[in-house]
Amino acid sequence: MAGYTRLLLLRLTKMKAVPVTLEVLNKKIKTLIKEGLDSHWVIAEISELSVNYSGHCYLELVQKSEKSEQLVARARAVIWSNTFRMLQPYFESTTGQPFSEGIKVMLRVVAEFHEVYGLSLNVVDIEPTYTVGELAVRKQKILAKLKEEGVLEMNQELELPQLLNRIAIVSSITAAGLKDFMDQLTNNPFGFKFYTKLFPAIMQGNEAEASIINQLDTIFSASELFDAVVIIRGGGASADLECFNSYWLAYNITQFPLPVLSGIGHEQDETVVDMVANTRLKTPTAVAEFLIDKMSYTENELMLLQNSIAENTLSIIRESDLLLKEYAFTLQKLYTYRIQTENKQLNSITLDFISSTKNRLFSAQKTIVRKSDKVQMLSLKHIEKHHYDLFHTFGFIKRALKFSLSEQKHQIDKAEQMVHHTSPKHVLSRGYSITLKDGKNVKNASELKSGDIIESLFFKGKKQSRIK
Secondary structure (H helix, E strand, C coil): CHHHHHHHHHHHHHCCCCCCCHHHHHHHHHHHHHHHCCCEEEEEEEEEEEECCCCCEEEEEEEECCCCCCEEEEEEEEECHHHHHHHHHHHHHHHCCCCCCCCEEEEEEEEEEECCCEEEEEEEEECHHHHHHHHHHHHHHHHHHHHHCCCCCCCCCCCCCCCCCEEEEEECCCCHHHHHHHHHHHCCCCCCCCEEEEEECCCCCCCHHHHHHHHHHHHHCCHHHCCEEEEECCCCCHHHHHHHHCHHHHHHHHCCCCCEEEECCCCCCCCHHHHHCCEECCCHHHHHHHHHHHHHHHHHHHHHHHHHHHHHHHHHHHHHHHHHHHHHHHHHHHHHHHHHHHHHHHHHHHHHHHHHHHHHHHHHHHHHHHHHHHHHHHHHHHCCCCHHHHHHHHHHHHHHHHHHHHHHHHHHHHHHHHHHHHCHHHHHHCCCCEEEECCEECCCHHHCCCCCEEEEECCCCEEEEECC
16 A cells, blocks of 8 residues: 555656645635635526525525526525525515525525535525516516417406306315305395305415316316306415416416406406406405396396386287287177178068968969859859769869968978078088188188188187188
8 A cells, every 4th residue: 555655656746746635625716716706696596495493594596498498507505594584575575475496586696615515605685676577577478378379368258157156166265265255145135145165275385386276177077067166365465476377277277168257365466367367356355246246237137037028928918908809899790790691681581482472372362263263153054064063073172272272381381491491590500600701701712821810600609710
């Protein structure tokens, strides 16, 4: 071993180089860095952050390639407790969000090299307005990407149902805003009934995005049970709402088949979720009031429709009643006129028949008298000569007269029976009916066409029909 050391020293001597220890080398590096580098403003993303018991804040800063998201630089940094106590509240009050992992920051740093711990950056100042601008730019990039994909306004294009009372709620179980929302819905002054189902989710922090999306997926699988989705949480610092500026959460909302209402509890700034939701409201209470107003509007529309239907129905009934009365009056006149006409015709036929019968009887009587006189004259002249013939002739005449009278009576009876059988009342009593159109007898089926109104007179009663 000693020989190897001598050989090594001999080689170093030939190289005219004097070796130094690692400590000495690190001290030289420390001196060079301290003397050669001033403080610099550095833009980086915080990938890791931890605060120890002493109040010192330890960071890992990274820079990613804009094209591939690959790391192109990394460095450790520290904010000593006395500086961190000033920078943290200054940053958070200015930006409205916590000093945490995943954000881009502009830091003023001093490079330091420690013999044992290596290179690190000592943070001495911070520029919070850069982060505010970066967050705004990030939000605009998300909106621009959604617009480029053609989905930005998809949920806003969904029409809210007229009856909006089956509500899926995405919120934290312990959120004060949830209690306000439920109290407002339950105790609404109109007594409207709302059917709600809570899908609990984390509503702030790094886990919020995945939690809310998971619950939206659950609602999606039973979307036919709901009219809309409400995303609500109580008020809070703007920093607590950064999870609602998520691209993937916004994208899920744009693709959702039900209208999404946001009531995230802040008035100053709109999150990306607010901008893609179907309806954006300021607070959970405002969401409840919106749903109640929507139900009230629907109720008023239904009442107006109900009144309109009732008025139209009454109007139709009145018009139909008047029309029926007019039809009844017209039919009664037509029926009365028809009966009177038939009675006149029947009376005329009866009178004609009686007159004709009387004339025939009178003519027959004249003939009988004439024949009787002739017989009497012949009888007187030939009484003696033809007594026997006269007796037989008288019997024959008597029988002929009786037969003639019987025949005449028979003819009269037949005439009366014919009059009886041909009368309208008798015809109707045999099961026949009289068909009238516009008050006139219908003698041929070709006189009727589809849609005509006809009236049928029966032995007892009458009925209207429509030709099909």
